[in-house]
């Protein structure tokens with residue numbers, strides 16, 4: 001029982017990150033109808049850019065290597081890079097494709113995904129790098145003492161950061177003027193245009209947010225597994241999350257993320273031994289596929305309101 | 309030219325027209341010619357009706373003013389559009405809304421998943437004013453559309469057609485406009501709801517000094533509330549005049565009010581209108 005709890009908690013904590021990345025997808029999908037396949041590549045790009053700046057900044061500025069000044073400066077530069085990447089994507093790739101069928105836009109983001117990976121590796125090189133956030137991967141003591149459950153401090157902090165972001169995005173979406181405009185554009189972009197909401201601004205905002213989300217997720221995953229190409233695939237776990245939660249639903253992304261996180265860890269531990277292990281990488285997709293058969297609109301997929 | 313409306317409201321603006329559409333041609337997709345030189349004026353404080361059958365080009369005319377054409381691959385290829393003495397035909401909808409020109413689209417287009425109140429609030433997106441001021445606008449909209457107040461927290465997609473039409477007009481009013489381009493507000497609504505909506509439009513016009521350009525197929529109702537009317541056919545204005553005169557005009561009666569004996573013919577087949585047209589041009 002105690003072991004089960006440990007696995008479950010570890011899974012839920014990693015699920016918060018899936019939820020965060022999935023939220024980046026949902027925002028772009030709702031506001032512009034683009035299914036952004038490049039989100040995974042953006043996570044990789046962000047982590048690599050952060051680490052890259054961390055490497056070169058001491059040489060450029062004379063700041064102490066590994067110090068907090070370099071850390072925050074690299075973070076700020078990586079964030080700016082992500083926002084610029086988002087804006088460029090919107091302007092160069094998507095704006096010319098406005099009014100094209102969804103599949104065209106989807107194909108464009110697949111192409112974009114390779115482009116982003118290429119640029120990232122071209123600029124920063126292809127070798128695997130470590131990333132240190134300064135959070136130790138040790139069991140949380142008070143939990144271990146009080147209930148004898150091992151939960152990694154790193155996982156807890158990471159989930160905390162991601163959780164705060166998820167909550168602020170959800171609140172922003174629901175209660176602010178920008179959030180309302182985003183939802184309006186998602187519902188009916190012609191009507192949004194007619195009342196003077198500039199669609200381009202909205203798109204730039206969602207791509208900027210997606211870039212920010214990618215940076216946070218990239219840093220956390222990069223710190224855990226190293227900054228490498230595989231980050232792209234980790235981030236694409238957001239796909240089964242979306243199938244589970246519904247592509248247009250903010251609560252769906254959150255709940256879906258938690259379910260995928262927990263179930264893949266539980267499956268790995270309890271089912272894995274019977275099939276030779278390593279099922280963590282494909283189990284979410286199978287789960288999503290099964291789910292697709294039962295409830296194609298997802299747990300929280302928005303119903304079309306057909307009444308006119 | 310004898311085109312300027314001569315109602316009381318227009319005398320003040322006789323020197324500088326308020327909204328004027330001058331000989332505008334519109335082409336969709338680079339090949340489909342839809343408007344073939346449309347000219348019309350709206351005086352400050354007026355309600356002008358743009359009448360005509362389905363497909364005549366009413367919506368296209370309104371969209372050329374609000375510049376929603378661009379999003380539908382339509383282009384103004386000739387002519388000009390002026391509002392308060394400035395050319396507006398190259399402006400974005402965002403600029404235009406800030407300048408006070410806003411369109412209420414045909415088919416209402418409320419944001420279905422947003423509540424009525426959220427819909428109204430999105431209308432104030434372009435305004436950079438205090439919360440208190442927006443609250444005041446919201447209260448104003450609720451005083452005109454009291455039905456909306458009772459439905460304020462319902463999802464717009466689940467409200468009735470009449471409520472959605474009110475929501476769409478109210479949302480435009482939240483932008484604090486001077487000139488509303490209102491496209492087919494009566495579409496698909498029961499007669500008493502249509503009456504209710506037009507009464508509110510008239511009220512907004514007289515009490516809040518909002519001018520209206522009103523596209524309608526429902527000629528009879530539109531002419532009762534408008535000061536002046538234009539009749540559009542196949543992308544051309546074929547007739548214009550004081551609303552009262554149009555309402556009593558035999559040809560209008562015959563072709564648009566269904567009061568004539570035979571079926572609907574084209575205006576261009578009417579001899580005396582042709583004569584009048586020659587005299588006009």
Ligand SMILES: Nc1ncnc2c1ncn2[C@@H]1O[C@H](COP(=O)(O)OP(=O)(O)O)[C@@H](O)[C@H]1O
Nearest residue numbers: 336340342361362363364365366367368369380
């Ligand atoms: N986006 C478009 N692309 C091509 N043709 C269009 C488009 N919108 C309207 N039309 C055509 O323009 C003509 C006028 O349409 P519209 O302005 O909607 O008329 P109305 O509002 O008077 O019913 C119609 O023949 C219609 O088929």
Ligand SMILES: [Mg+2]
Nearest residue numbers: 366367414492
């Ligand atoms: Mg129309």
